[in-house]
C-alpha cells in the first residue's frame with residue numbers, strides 16, 4: 052500500500068487550493084489523534100483523513116467517487132476507501148460503519164470550525180478552550196459553511212461528550228499548528 056509520502060504527493064498533485072490542503076492536513080491530524088486514543092493503526096487512519104477530500108476541487112460533482120476509484124487502483128486499503136465514501140453518506144449511500152469512518156465523519160466539519168475559530172482569535176489555537184468553539188458552534192452566522200447538523204451527527208456517531216470531542220480536535224490540531232498557521236505568532240505576527 053502507498054505510504055504517507057505517496058499520499059502527500061498525490062494531494063499536492065490534485066489539490067491546488069491552500070485552504071483545502073490545510074483542511075485535509077487538519078483532518079489527518081484529528082483522525083490520527085483518535086487512532087492514538089483508541090489504539091488503532093495511526094498510519095492507516097491518517098491516510099483516510101489526509102485523502103478524504105482529494106477530488107473535491109477537481110471533481111466536485113462526483114466527490115468522493117473519483118478519488119476512491121483512483122485510490123483503489125493505487126492499492127489503498129478497503130477500510131480507507133469505505134471511510135472516505137462514508138464521509139458523504141448522503142451522496143454515496145455508504146454508511147459510516149467502522150470506527151475509522153465514524154471518526155472521519157466526526158472530525159471533518161468540526162476541524163473546519165476549530166480552524167475558523169483559531170483565525171479570529173489573537174492567540175489562535177494556543178489557549179483555545181472547547182467553550183469558545185461551542186460558542187461559535189451555536190452562532191450559525193460564523194463559518195456558515197460548517198454544517199452544524201453534521202457536527203452533531205458526528206458527536207452522536209461517536210457517542211462522545213461534545214466538549215471532550217472538541218478538546219480532542221483542539222489537541223490534534225495543536226500538533227500541526229505551525230503548518231496550519233494557527234499559532235498566536237502566525238495570527239498576530
Ligand SMILES: [Fe+2]
Nearest residue numbers: 103104107138
Ligand atoms: Fe468531503
Ligand SMILES: [Fe+2]
Nearest residue numbers: 074103104159
Ligand atoms: Fe473534508
